[in-house]
Every structure is written in C-alpha cells, then in structure tokens.
Amino acid sequence: MASNGCAGSSPASGTKLVLIVAFMLCEMFYCYILKSKIDGSFYKGQTENLELRLKQHNGGKSDFTSRKAPWELVYYEVFDTRDMALERERYLKSAAGRRFIKTLNI
Secondary structure: OOOOOOOOOOOOOOOHHHHHHHHHHOOOEEEEEEEEOOOOOEEEEEEOOHHHHHHHHHOOOOHHHHOOOOEEEEEEEEEOOHHHHHHHHHHHOOHHHHHHHHHHOO
16 A cells, blocks of 8 residues: 555644644545445445545445445555556456455455
C-alpha cells in the first residue's frame, strides 16, 4: 500500500490549529473492492471519501451497484494521488488483478 505522506513528528504545544489545517490539506485517495452480499460478486472503484462512497453504493446512487446491494467493503488501499488510485483500479480490473483478488481470499 502507498503511504499518504502526511505523517509527522509529535507536535509542540500550541500547534493544534496548524495540525488541523495540515490534515485538511492532506488529501488521500482510495482504491477499493466491494463484495455483494447478494451474489458474492466484486466491484472495484476509487474515491476520495471511502465512507461516503460505500453509503452511495448501498443507497442506490450508482446504477451498476444498486442491483446487487447491499455491499460490504472487503479491501482498500490508500494513495497520495487520484492518478495512483486510478492506476491501481485499472490493475484490479485486469486479468492479473482478478488473479490477485483471488489470493486475498475475500
């Protein structure tokens, strides 16, 4: 998994506001795998907000996933950039990626 590059040392006292702003500026992107509780099929995607995206999938906000809801999050990876997450999503959708998913036993 890729790191998000936002780790740091322990802050000095009085730096709470600076840390909050720094955290807000640190974007993370996720590549994820969902598993349908209906038929066990997988859905692979990427997002900036994993919790919200899962709610959207289970709430019928996506045409493709609405037919097989409910979905459970079974795997995810974190990336520094959307391009990196998109690249990983493309891999997971490839034949090699499908073989990798089988090794996860999810």
